[in-house]
Amino acid sequence: MDFFRVLSHGTKFDKERFFNDAVKLKMVRTADSNEMPGFEATKIKSEKILKRKREQSTEEEDLNIFNTPSHNECKDRKTSATASQDFLGDSFSSPSSSTMTSPKTITKYHGKMSDGKRRTKVPRNERDVHRENVSRIRNANRIHIWGSDIPDPCESFQLVSNLVDSKPWHNIVSCGYQVPTSIQMQAIPVLLQGREMLACAPTGSGKTVAFLLPVIMMLGQPKNVGFRAVIVVPTLELASQIFRECQRLSEGTGLKSFMIDKNDVTVERFKNTTKCDILITTPNRLVHLLKLEIISVKNVVHLIVDECDRLFEGGFRDQLGFIYSACDSPDIKRAFFSATCAYDVEEFCKTHLENPIFLNVGPKNAAVDLVAQELVFTGTEAGKLASFRDLVRKGVEAPILVFVQSQDRAEELYTELTHQGLRVERIHGGKSKGQRENIIESFRLGKIWFLICTSMMSRGVDFPGVKVVVNYDLPQSPIEYIHSIGRTGRAGRTGRAITFFTEADRDNLRRIAQVLENSGFPVPPYVLHLPRLRKAKKGKRKFEVPNRASILKMSKYDIAKKKRRLQMIRQSKGKLDKEEINEDGIEKEMRVEEKQRQQRGEEQKRKKKKPRNKDGNDSIQGSFKKKKQENLVKKVKAREKPTEDVTASLSSTSSSQSKKKQPLVHQNTPRHKWKNSRKISNNEGKKFGKKSGKIRDKTKS
Numbered sequence: 001m002d003f004f005r006v007l008s009h010g011t012k013f014d015k016e017r018f019f020n021d022a023v024k025l026k027m028v029r030t031a032d033s034n035e036m037p038g039f040e041a042t043k044i045k046s047e048k049i050l051k052r053k054r055e056q057s058t059e060e061e062d063l064n065i066f067n068t069p070s071h072n073e074c075k076d077r078k079t080s081a082t083a084s085q086d087f088l089g090d091s092f093s094s095p096s097s098s099t100m101t102s103p104k105t106i107t108k109y110h111g112k113m114s115d116g117k118r119r120t121k122v123p124r125n126e127r128d129v130h131r132e133n134v135s136r137i138r139n140a141n142r143i144h145i146w147g148s149d150i151p152d153p154c155e156s157f158q159l160v161s162n163l164v165d166s167k168p169w170h171n172i173v174s175c176g177y178q179v180p181t182s183i184q185m186q187a188i189p190v191l192l193q194g195r196e197m198l199a200c201a202p203t204g205s206g207k208t209v210a211f212l213l214p215v216i217m218m219l220g221q222p223k224n225v226g227f228r229a230v231i232v233v234p235t236l237e238l239a240s241q242i243f244r245e246c247q248r249l250s251e252g253t254g255l256k257s258f259m260i261d262k263n264d265v266t267v268e269r270f271k272n273t274t275k276c277d278i279l280i281t282t283p284n285r286l287v288h289l290l291k292l293e294i295i296s297v298k299n300v301v302h303l304i305v306d307e308c309d310r311l312f313e314g315g316f317r318d319q320l321g322f323i324y325s326a327c328d329s330p331d332i333k334r335a336f337f338s339a340t341c342a343y344d345v346e347e348f349c350k351t352h353l354e355n356p357i358f359l360n361v362g363p364k365n366a367a368v369d370l371v372a373q374e375l376v377f378t379g380t381e382a383g384k385l386a387s388f389r390d391l392v393r394k395g396v397e398a399p400i401l402v403f404v405q406s407q408d409r410a411e412e413l414y415t416e417l418t419h420q421g422l423r424v425e426r427i428h429g430g431k432s433k434g435q436r437e438n439i440i441e442s443f444r445l446g447k448i449w450f451l452i453c454t455s456m457m458s459r460g461v462d463f464p465g466v467k468v469v470v471n472y473d474l475p476q477s478p479i480e481y482i483h484s485i486g487r488t489g490r491a492g493r494t495g496r497a498i499t500f501f502t503e504a505d506r507d508n509l510r511r512i513a514q515v516l517e518n519s520g521f522p523v524p525p526y527v528l529h530l531p532r533l534r535k536a537k538k539g540k541r542k543f544e545v546p547n548r549a550s551i552l553k554m555s556k557y558d559i560a561k562k563k564r565r566l567q568m569i570r571q572s573k574g575k576l577d578k579e580e581i582n583e584d585g586i587e588k589e590m591r592v593e594e595k596q597r598q599q600r601g602e603e604q605k606r607k608k609k610k611p612r613n614k615d616g617n618d619s620i621q622g623s624f625k626k627k628k629q630e631n632l633v634k635k636v637k638a639r640e641k642p643t644e645d646v647t648a649s650l651s652s653t654s655s656s657q658s659k660k661k662q663p664l665v666h667q668n669t670p671r672h673k674w675k676n677s678r679k680i681s682n683n684e685g686k687k688f689g690k691k692s693g694k695i696r697d698k699t700k701s
């Protein structure tokens with residue numbers, strides 16, 4: 001019998017059709033069985049049919065989440081899973097099962113049976129009650145799950161096995177997490193059971209804790225054998241955010257986490273990584289290090305891929321494949337997480353994961369319902385800027401994230417908005433790591449109100465305070481849209497998302513409008529009647545971006561002038577504090593500005609403190625005046641001196657000079673003496689320039 005069970009694991013055994021065989025194999029309870037005396041076999045059979053129908057009606061709802069082409073396959077597997085559960089006996093043996101609603105024997109009126117016989121009141125056993133309880137929790141939390149031998153969800157952190165009073169428990173409490181979110185309720189028990197899974201849950205629903213907590217709990221104590229868990233994410237910003245969260249949750253456990261954040265690949269840097277247990281990285285950096293054989297992932301037993309649908313795109317796909325095959329420990333357990341799920345990922349998980357569990361929270365690929373979404377037609381690019389200014393003028397709650405299509409457009413919008421005196425910054429791939437970190441930190445601290453960013457920031461990054469997201473340029477796909485608006489409305493908070501569109505967005509508009517409509521927000525009817533994008537074009541559009549007119553309203557001359565000015569300012573700052581400017585962080589720049597301001601202030605204070613002269617002049621001015629006067633006196637004296645000398649020498653011989661100045665004397669002096677004096681005065685004119693000549697002329701006249 002056991003051998004038969006093992007052989008038929010996962011297959012469907014039609015107990016209705018082969019009822020007699022099932023009775024022989026003791027797969028169904030009969031009237032003769034000791035467990036349920038007094039019931040006829042036929043009654044049990046009909047009860048089973050009814051029960052299955054009941055289960056199917058609730059479980060079919062769950063299956064709808066996989067309405068991809070693999071839907072039928074999923075359905076078959078689901079039935080087989082249910083069958084295998086029946087076949088293998090009670091599958092609800094997780095620790096939390098005992099803490100569910102206390103089992104009672106309840107009787108229920110089942111209605112008319114399929115064979116037309118009058119219905120009976122059927123006593124329901126412990127297992128039925130338990131199942132109903134589990135599906136009640138799942139339905140209430142919109143948890144849709146598929147797979148075999150699924151553990152029960154846990155409605156509170158206390159119900160997670162071995163968590164209470166452990167170090168991670170204290171960390172959970174100190175983080176202020178009181179109850180698990182929907183994804184945490186189900187994903188934590190699944191991972192703790194050592195199962196492989198694919199999980200999709202809305203943005204901001206706490207997926208990070210959902211995978212970090214079980215990984216930390218299962219790693220237990222540090223072992224000094226190198227990395228035992230690897231978490232792969234698409235961006236550095238997300239990596240550092242998860243690294244921070246990991247450090248918070250693993251505090252006191254002795255586990256060490258490590259993030260590959262620099263391009264520095266020297267062996268020295270990774271020498272001590274054997275003491276680290278959890279590695280958080282972007283795929284390209286890890287692949288690089290693996291190829292250089294600087295680090296090893298041979299002991300990795302937990303591989304977590306966050307934002308998995310993004311990592312299945314473009315160049316990331318090969319890198320992920322490399323990491324996947326490098327983590328080849330026989331005990332490896334893999335889990336894939338994202339807010340949006342792609343068909344490729346599902347197919348991959350179905351074929352490559354071992355007995356996987358598929359988990360979905362809420363409707364598949366939908367925007368988070370706490371965000372109010374708006375579509376705004378702006379006509380042209382100029383209209384966008386006007387609409388944005390209008391938004392600001394009317395009053396919009398900061399901080400605000402503004403998404404644009406490219407780095408260039410981020411720079412252009414930044415230039416335009418800085419004119420308004422808004423506290424704006426931009427962040428994109430063109431910025432260095434240090435700059436990006438500084439900007440994010442300033443944004444978190446509220447020093448920046450408007451952060452202009454590219455799609456690089458649309459995934460995973462958690463700014464709990466962001467109330468409004470503006471899609472200045474329409475995102476390229478509904479998936480990108482869902483992630484970008486998911487930067488607001490996080491962890492149960494509400495938010496607002498405003499999306500601008502122009503005629504250039506004709507191709508993508510319909511698909512994005514569909515997301516709004518599905519969430520119940522108004523969409524102009526004409527948008528929903530736009531022609532569908534052909535499949536071939538749809539694939540291309542992922543990499544094609546609409547040609548948009550420049551955001552800048554200034555002329556090229558003004559832009560060049562402004563650039564020159566900025567350069568000059570930068571250079572002058574560089575002279576002041578070269579080191580700080582080299583880092584080019586906002587805070588540093590602010591500090592430089594602050595320093596300059598302080599210097600200016602001190603100078604002014606010093607000026608104010610200086611004593612003033614009686615006549616109200618500053619002492620400096622007074623002394624300057626004094627000096628000027630002295631100089632003048634000196635000059636005059638210098639000019640006067642030779643004349644005096646001459647007159648003195650003359651006066652010794654004659655008093656012609658005095659006669660010259662006093663014509664009355666002239667008249668009285670003898671003629672020859674006057675002549676001599678005239679001669680001397682002529683010489684004097686030659687000697688001291690025209691002035692004396694002029695004087696002479698005047699005297700002549």
Ligand SMILES: Nc1ncnc2c1ncn2[C@@H]1O[C@H](COP(=O)(O)OP(=O)(O)OP(=O)(O)O)[C@@H](O)[C@H]1O
Nearest residue numbers: 177179180181203204205206207208339460462491
């Ligand atoms: N149980 C909890 N109770 C309250 N807040 C929580 C809980 N778990 C996580 N959070 C908070 O929810 C916020 C979002 O979490 P997280 O970044 O993990 O979301 P996510 O699902 O990964 O989002 P995204 O899909 O955008 O990456 C964080 O600020 C986190 O601190």
